[in-house]
Amino acid sequence: MDLNLRDIRAFIAVAQAGSFTRAAVRLHLSQPALTVQIRRLEETLGARLFDRNSRSVALTPVGRDLLRARSNRAGNATRPGPLNPGAHRSRSNL
Numbered sequence: 001m002d003l004n005l006r007d008i009r010a011f012i013a014v015a016q017a018g019s020f021t022r023a024a025v026r027l028h029l030s031q032p033a034l035t036v037q038i039r040r041l042e043e044t045l046g047a048r049l050f051d052r053n054s055r056s057v058a059l060t061p062v063g064r065d066l067l068r069a070r071s072n073r074a075g076n077a078t079r080p081g082p083l084n085p086g087a088h089r090s091r092s093n094l
Contacts, residue, residue: 007041015067018057
């Protein structure tokens with residue numbers, strides 16, 4: 001699985017905005033470019049992340065799970081661990 005930060009940011013922007021057009025504006029992308037990026041992410045994952053129609057975009061159950069997982073992961077960024085061993089240090093310890 002080849003997920004990158006750009007794909008995750010695009011996914012989160014669409015999920016938060018509830019619209020490809022509004023998310024594209026936030027990301028300074030064209031709407032078609034963002035749509036292609038999300039489609040490629042869905043192909044990489046082998047699952048649809050959004051239910052789309054002409055008026056709205058809603059997360060699928062897989063999309064909700066991914067958003068929850070990304071949110072949990074972001075919350076762990078300040079906790080010490082193998083990928084962030086110095087997170088527990090205060091500024092005076094640096």
